[in-house]
Amino acid sequence: MRFLFKTDYAQDIRLFKHGGQVFWYGLLMALLLAAPFMVGEYVMSQLHFILIYSIVGLGLMLLVGFTGQVSLGHAAFLAVGAYTEALLQAKGVPVFISLPCAALFSAAVGLIVGLPALRLKGIYLAIATLAFNVIVEEVITRWEGLTGGNSGLHVKPVEIFGVKLDGDAGFFYLCLGLTVLCILALMNLLRSPTGRAFVAIRDSEISASCMGVNLAKYKTLSFAISAALTGIGGALYAHKVSFISPEQFTLLQSIELVTIVILGGVGFLHGAVLGAAFLIVLPQLISLAKDYLPANVGSSGLQAVVFGLVLIGFIIFEPLGLYGRWLKVRTWFELFPFYRRGMFRRQKSYMKSERLR
Amino acid sequence: MSFFRVENLGIHFGGVVAVDRVSFEVKRGEVYTIIGPNGAGKTTIFNLIGLIYPASTGQIFLEDKPLTGSVPHRIAQLGIARTFQNIELFEHATVLQNLLIGRHRHRAASLWQELLFTPAVRRAEIAAREAVEKVIDFLDLAKYRDSLVAGLPYGVRKVVELGRALATEPRLLLLDEPSSGLNPEETDDMAFWIEDIKRHLGVTVLMVEHDMNLVSRVSDRVLALNLGAVIAEGTPAEVQAHPKVIEAYLGKTA
Amino acid sequence: MNQVLQLLLAGVAQGCVYALVALGFVLIYKATETVNFAQGDLMMLGGFFALTSSVILGWPYWATILFAVAAMAAVGMLIERLVLRPVLGQPAFTVVMITIGVGYVLRGVVTMVPGWGTETYTLPTPFSEGVFKIGEVIFAVQQVAVICMTAALCAALYLFFRFSRLGVAMQATSQNQLAAAYMGIPVRRVNMMIWGLSAGVAAFAGILLAPATFVHSNMGFIGLKAFPAAVVGGFGSVPGAIVGGLIIGLVESFAGRYLPEGFKDVAAYVVVLAVLMLRPSGIFGETAQKKV
Numbered sequence: 001m002r003f004l005f006k007t008d009y010a011q012d013i014r015l016f017k018h019g020g021q022v023f024w025y026g027l028l029m030a031l032l033l034a035a036p037f038m039v040g041e042y043v044m045s046q047l048h049f050i051l052i053y054s055i056v057g058l059g060l061m062l063l064v065g066f067t068g069q070v071s072l073g074h075a076a077f078l079a080v081g082a083y084t085e086a087l088l089q090a091k092g093v094p095v096f097i098s099l100p101c102a103a104l105f106s107a108a109v110g111l112i113v114g115l116p117a118l119r120l121k122g123i124y125l126a127i128a129t130l131a132f133n134v135i136v137e138e139v140i141t142r143w144e145g146l147t148g149g150n151s152g153l154h155v156k157p158v159e160i161f162g163v164k165l166d167g168d169a170g171f172f173y174l175c176l177g178l179t180v181l182c183i184l185a186l187m188n189l190l191r192s193p194t195g196r197a198f199v200a201i202r203d204s205e206i207s208a209s210c211m212g213v214n215l216a217k218y219k220t221l222s223f224a225i226s227a228a229l230t231g232i233g234g235a236l237y238a239h240k241v242s243f244i245s246p247e248q249f250t251l252l253q254s255i256e257l258v259t260i261v262i263l264g265g266v267g268f269l270h271g272a273v274l275g276a277a278f279l280i281v282l283p284q285l286i287s288l289a290k291d292y293l294p295a296n297v298g299s300s301g302l303q304a305v306v307f308g309l310v311l312i313g314f315i316i317f318e319p320l321g322l323y324g325r326w327l328k329v330r331t332w333f334e335l336f337p338f339y340r341r342g343m344f345r346r347q348k349s350y351m352k353s354e355r356l357r
Numbered sequence: 358m359s360f361f362r363v364e365n366l367g368i369h370f371g372g373v374v375a376v377d378r379v380s381f382e383v384k385r386g387e388v389y390t391i392i393g394p395n396g397a398g399k400t401t402i403f404n405l406i407g408l409i410y411p412a413s414t415g416q417i418f419l420e421d422k423p424l425t426g427s428v429p430h431r432i433a434q435l436g437i438a439r440t441f442q443n444i445e446l447f448e449h450a451t452v453l454q455n456l457l458i459g460r461h462r463h464r465a466a467s468l469w470q471e472l473l474f475t476p477a478v479r480r481a482e483i484a485a486r487e488a489v490e491k492v493i494d495f496l497d498l499a500k501y502r503d504s505l506v507a508g509l510p511y512g513v514r515k516v517v518e519l520g521r522a523l524a525t526e527p528r529l530l531l532l533d534e535p536s537s538g539l540n541p542e543e544t545d546d547m548a549f550w551i552e553d554i555k556r557h558l559g560v561t562v563l564m565v566e567h568d569m570n571l572v573s574r575v576s577d578r579v580l581a582l583n584l585g586a587v588i589a590e591g592t593p594a595e596v597q598a599h600p601k602v603i604e605a606y607l608g609k610t611a
Numbered sequence: 612m613n614q615v616l617q618l619l620l621a622g623v624a625q626g627c628v629y630a631l632v633a634l635g636f637v638l639i640y641k642a643t644e645t646v647n648f649a650q651g652d653l654m655m656l657g658g659f660f661a662l663t664s665s666v667i668l669g670w671p672y673w674a675t676i677l678f679a680v681a682a683m684a685a686v687g688m689l690i691e692r693l694v695l696r697p698v699l700g701q702p703a704f705t706v707v708m709i710t711i712g713v714g715y716v717l718r719g720v721v722t723m724v725p726g727w728g729t730e731t732y733t734l735p736t737p738f739s740e741g742v743f744k745i746g747e748v749i750f751a752v753q754q755v756a757v758i759c760m761t762a763a764l765c766a767a768l769y770l771f772f773r774f775s776r777l778g779v780a781m782q783a784t785s786q787n788q789l790a791a792a793y794m795g796i797p798v799r800r801v802n803m804m805i806w807g808l809s810a811g812v813a814a815f816a817g818i819l820l821a822p823a824t825f826v827h828s829n830m831g832f833i834g835l836k837a838f839p840a841a842v843v844g845g846f847g848s849v850p851g852a853i854v855g856g857l858i859i860g861l862v863e864s865f866a867g868r869y870l871p872e873g874f875k876d877v878a879a880y881v882v883v884l885a886v887l888m889l890r891p892s893g894i895f896g897e898t899a900q901k902k903v
Contacts, residue, residue, distance in 0.1 A: 009486045013479065070704060116884075119891040122703060123646050127842045128887050130835075131880035138877045188474035192482065193457075193464040195471075200447055200458045207445035210407055211525065212433030212462035221468070251835065255711055262708050267449070300729065301722030301828070308715030315709045316697045 002334060015187055032176055036169035044168040049280045050273075051175035052236045055182050057260040057272030059229030062186060064258070065267040066195070067222040068202030069117070070126040073133030074257045077227040079140060079249035080106045081234025083147055086155045086244060095158050099235050106231025107224040114223030118216050133254050141246045152245030155238045175236055179273075182229055186269060189225075198222055259307075263314055265321025274322040282310065320344065358421050360385035360561060361529055366405055366415035367585075375401045377585040378414060383529070388555050388562040390572050392596070393582035394605055399565040400442055401585075403531050407432055407439055419529070434462045438522035439531035442565075444514050448507040452517050455506060456492060459524030460485040492520045496550065512543045519550070523558075530554065532564040536571050544571060551575045569597065581605070616748045618864045624754035625823075626860020627761035631816035632837035633844065633852035634768075635809040640847055642781040642805040645695065645706045649714035650813055651834015656717055657683045657814025658826040659724075662732050672737050676818055680811040687810025691803045699788075699799075714831070721828045729828055734821035757819045764815060765853060772849075781805060836863075839883035845896025854894065858882065 004011075004018055016022045036044060056078060063069050081102040088098035113132055120128055140147045147153065157166035158174060165171045189195045197218045200208035209215050238244050256279065264275025286303050293302070318325050324344070332339040361383040368376050376398040383389045391399050404410045406417055408429045417424040419435055438459075447455050463485065466478045493499055496516050501509060506517060515538065522530055535551070536544045548571055554560050555575075566572050572579060572593055579596040581589040583605040589596045596602055632650055639647045647653075661679040664670045670678065694713055698706055722729050741752035772778035783791040784798050792798045817830070824830055840859045844851025859879045867875040886893065 009483050010479075012486070013482050064704075116888055120887060121891075123640075123707075123846050124842060124887055124891060124893070126646075126707070127838050127883060131839060131883050134880045135877050135884075138873055142873050185472045188472055192466070192471040192474065192478055193461055193485075194468060196450075196454060196458045197461060199450055199454070200461075203447035203449055204445045206409065206429075207441065207447070208458070209429040210409075210433060210439055210445075211458055211521070212430050213458070214428075214430045258708065262705070266705075301719035303719070304715045305719030305723070308712040308717075308719060311712030311715065312694055312709055315701075315705050315712070316694070319698075319701065319705060 013191060015184075015191075029180075033173075036172055041168060044172060046280055046284070048168075048172060048175055048240050050277050051172075051179045052233050052240060053257075053260060053276035053279060054179050054273045055175075055236070056230050056233035056257055057264065057276045058182050058186055058269065059226040059233065060257055060261050061264075061266075061269065061272045062189075062198070062229070063222055063226035064261050065271070066190065066202060067198040067219065069219065069222065070122065071129045071226070072126045072251070072254050072258065073113075073129035073131075073136075074226075074230055075249040075251070075253035076133040076136035077106045077110060077230035078234040078237065078253070078257075079136060079244075079246070080109050080227075081231030082155075082238035082244050082249075083140065083153070084231070085235035085238045086153045087146070089156060090153075095160055099232065102235040103228040103231045106234070107228035110224040110227025111220055113227070114220035117223065118219055130251060130254070133249075133251055137246050137249055140249075147246075150245060150247075152243055155242050155244060157242070158239050171239065178232060178236065182232070183269060183273075186229075190269075194218070194221070259311055262311065263321055265323035268321070268323040270326075271321050271323045274326075278322060282307065359418065360420060361563070362418040362421075363402075363406070364416050364418070366402065366412055366417065368401065368405055368410055368413045374585050376405065379582070379585070379587055380415075381580050381587070381590065383561060383563055384577075385561055386555065386559060387577040388551060388564065388575050389578050389580070390564045390566050390576040390593075391580045391582060392566060392569075392572060392602075393588075396584070397582040397605075398585040399582060400533055402582075403439060403533055403565065406437070406531065433525060436526075436528035437531065438525040438527035438529075440515075440518045440522050440533055440535065442533040442537070444511075444518055446506045446514060446518060446521070449505065451503050451505055452498060452501045452509070452520075453489065453493075453503060455517055455521050456489045456524045457485055459492075459521040460488060462525055463488075488526070489524050492523045495523070495553070496520050511538050512540070515539060515543075516546075519547075523554070523560075527560055529561045529563060532562060532566075534565055534567060536566065536568045544568060547571070548574050573597070613748050614868070618868055619861070620748070620750065620754055622861035622864030623857060624757045624860070625863060626840075626857035627757050628816055628820045628823075628833070628856075629837045629840040629859050630853045630856025631761060631764070631812060631819065632834050633841035633856045634765075634849065635812045635816070636837065636841045637844075637847060637849055637852040638805055638809045638812065640785075640841075641849070642785050643695070643802050644703060644785055645710065646703070646846075647809070648707060648710040649690075649717060649831075650809070650837065651831030652714040652717040653683060653687065653810045653813040653831075654817035654820065654834055655826075655828065655831035656686065656721065656817075657810070658734065658817035658821050658830060659721060659727055660814065661818045661821065662734055662826050663726075665735060666732070667726065672735075676815070679814045679818060683814035684807035684811040687813075688803045688807040690810075691806035695802070695806070696799060718828055718831065727828075731825045731827040734818070734826050736818075736822055753822050760815075760819060764812070768812075768849075777801070777804065836879050839879040842883050842893055843886045845890075845893030848893070848895035851893060851895035 002018065002020065006012065016025070035047065056074070060071065060074055063071055084102040084105045085098050088101055089095070093101070113129065117125055117128060141149050143149070157164050158171060159165070163170070165174060197208065197213045200211065200213055201215060201218055205215060260272065260275035260279050262275070263278050264271030264273070283303060286306050290302060314321065320327070328344055331343065359382050364380050365378045366376060366380070367374070367378045379402060391402065393399055401410065405412050408424070408427060412425055419437065424432065424435070447458065464481070466481060470478050493502060496519065498516060498520055501513055501517070506514060509517070515535065519532070519535065535547050539547060551562060551564070552575055555562060564576070576593050578591065579593050580587060581596050581599065581602045588601040588605060589599040632654060635650045635653070636647060639645055657679050660682045661675045664678040665672070665675040690713060694709060695706070698709060721727055742749050743752065744750070780791070780796045780801050783794065783796055784801050788798050820830070820833065824833065836859060837856065840855040841852050842855070843858055844853070844855025859882060862878045862882050863875055866878040
């Protein structure tokens with residue numbers, strides 16, 4: 001058991017609460033930095049995807065988990081980031097400028113979505129974001145002069161000062177660096193007044209505004225930052241897959257992004273990374289399992305069934321997601337043998353109409 | 358110059374006149390209580406002052422500057438804080454985080470500074486924490502500091518609600534039925550706190566209350582409402598003895 | 612003029628299908644405040660049940676309808692019992708995600724059933740062929756049948772809710788489950804019945820849609836268009852679902868003819884955004900503000 005004796009306020013503000021955290025995260029960073037020298041090409045490729053989807057997951061987690069909004073159209077921001085990066089790179093803009101531009105342009109689009117979203121709540125907001133996704137996808141398809149329409153765009157690998165990052169290691173370090181930066185930025189945001197304002201909006205909009213939180217400003221800000229992060233993910237995604245087309249950014253993709261947040265654990269930053277990892281690893285496991293199943297069951301529908309069952313299973317049995325399960329395991333070890341089964345149990349609540357809010 | 362003044366304030370919902378041209382003035386540093394039977398429009402007046410409902414008639418003045426036409430979050434920035442009758446706390450945050458949100462109007466940093474967590478932001482965070490700790494000491498909330506609000510008992514939540522309002526460092530504090538749902542000991546504590554708020558913190562208090570003991574104990578002046586209109590105003594003793602007030606609460610003798 | 616009438620007919624017919632799927636959404640939403648993203652996939656499964664009884668078992672059309680509706684009602688109740696009941700009381704967002712999961716499972720399972728798989732099938736109906744003319748306007752029997760059957764179903768539902776206690780019980784449970792339970796309403800059973808009813812309506816919609824889109828495992832994606840329909844009408848309003856569905860159907864029909872290519876697909880979504888800008892709760896919807 002670990003006891004934290006606090007002697008000054010700075011301890012509560014610090015990012016790492018105690019030495020143990022520093023040790024474990026340091027070890028994780030060391031392992032990740034050494035990864036290109038330890039694992040093969042295939043695993044590196046999956047790690048690329050995990051990092052990219054982590055960044056996107058962080059963006060969506062901010063919006064859904066911390067500000068309490070809904071978005072079923074985040075693939076649209078992914079698309080905006082990807083196409084902006086692709087088009088700017090084709091014009092010869094260096095990555096130091098094109099990447100921030102992708103982020104800023106996505107943020108601008110996020111603002112455009114966020115402003116009308118101020119008056120919408122719940123299902124209406126969900127459908128509005130869904131509609132937005134479909135419209136953006138259609139716009140990209142029709143604007144063939146700019147985006148190549150359904151024929152798509154080819155994207156060259158990232159080039160920094162003339163050095164092509166087309167190998168695994170270079171691109172990996174870029175993604176890793178950006179992921180760490182995004183996590184740090186978000187953690188800073190969440191321990192400062194803006195982050196608290198987001199959480200206030202999630203829990204009670206009326207009293208948040210009575211405490212001085214400008215609802216309009218913070219809701220649109222949340223959309224903008226979320227879109228910016230997703231845009232960065234999109235830009236990296238474009239380089240990773242090296243060929244982008246509108247059908248990669250459909251509603252199904254948006255739903256997959258939301259499942260990252262749900263499976264990882266709503267309301268925890270770690271959840272974004274865990275959820276992304278799970279989302280990338282799951283199809284691999286399903287492919288492996290296909291060999292052991294009869295032909296009928298092992299068809300194309302298997303992935304959908306497993307995915308659906310996993311989603312349902314998590315929501316019923318582990319609503320706090322992967323990180324929630326990890327918290328329970330860790331607490332069990334920390335408090336051993338004093339762990340009580342009901343420690344994380346949420347009070348059972350009966351549904352009250354959300355229309356009156 | 359008056360500190361806080363309401364003139365001809367009124368609102369109707371369709372054909373129902375909830376508040377009927379109410380006027381009153383609160384002097385700086387006093388405790389002013391609004392009483393009245395249920396449905397008299399007391400909480401509605403708070404919602405009008407907080408700009409949650411738009412007034413149909415009348416004006417609200419803080420230090421002679423009109424408030425109507427503004428937005429709810431501006432009210433807090435002007436130094437008016439309120440508690441809610443049915444407790445509107447942030448359930449999935451700790452008590453400390455709830456109180457820290459109360460410091461929002463004192464935020465000075467920009468978004469970029471916060472993303473980078475500059476030393477200025479760090480200093481502001483520590484200053485906010487110190488201010489909030491004062492409120493925690495004042496209200497004896499220390500042992501609940503890191504508990505999630507969702508699991509706390511009702512009496513404690515009412516105190517946290519009060520603490521959150523105090524954390525904003527208001528000039529005018531609107532308390533909506535501070536003693537409802539509290540047992541006699543907790544009501545006693547509440548009375549002490551209101552007196553301390555008035556005397557030591559120098560905050561003006563505008564209160565809606567049903568508990569007549571509490572009202573007589575802490576109020577300087579009382580306003581009685583019935584069916585949305587003013588029926589009496591004066592010291593607690595005067596109002597309680599007023600025939601119209603007695604009629605509103607107890608009815609007329611036949 | 613004839614062309615306009617033609618487009619009107621096509622739009623109304625298509626709109627009826629959207630309206631039925633939207634009606635399924637709204638029924639569940641009114642009772643449990645859950646948004647069922649699997650409604651389209653329930654429709655798809657209903658189509659497959661109809662296919663089985665019609666083609667594989669060789670039953671007549673009317674028996675097929677009854678079988679599919681009854682079978683889907685059972686499936687709907689089963690889904691509610693197994694999947695929705697454990698998450699009773701959780702926030703709306705998580706329940707939406709669970710229904711999305713259900714949709715995935717339904718789509719996947721359908722491809723795994725021998726005899727169904729990933730093929731596309733035709734559902735024989737008595738109306739597949741045949742047109743008749745009134746004046747210069749050509750009416751496809753299929754379209755007219757869709758409209759008539761939808762109208763019949765709506766009338767039946769209206770009578771059912773007006774003259775049965777289930778309707779009132781539904782509204783009570785949707786607003787405050789605990790209070791409804793205290794009043795003696797068997798909340799969980801009511802929820803289960805609503806899901807059964809909604810799934811049955813979805814099956815009906817699937818059968819009506821099958822001649823136009825054929826029966827295949829991705830048929831349910833039409834259900835996505837029903838969302839804008841339900842939202843336009845105001846989520847939670849039964850007449851709103853019908854009106855919304857018809858509006859979307861008509862807009863699509865006219866957009867397909869008069870606007871450049873590609874607009875037809877997004878027409879529904881542009882309409883829903885436009886309506887939400889003007890009326891954030893849809894045409895007939897209402898969101899009251901919480902009293903603090």
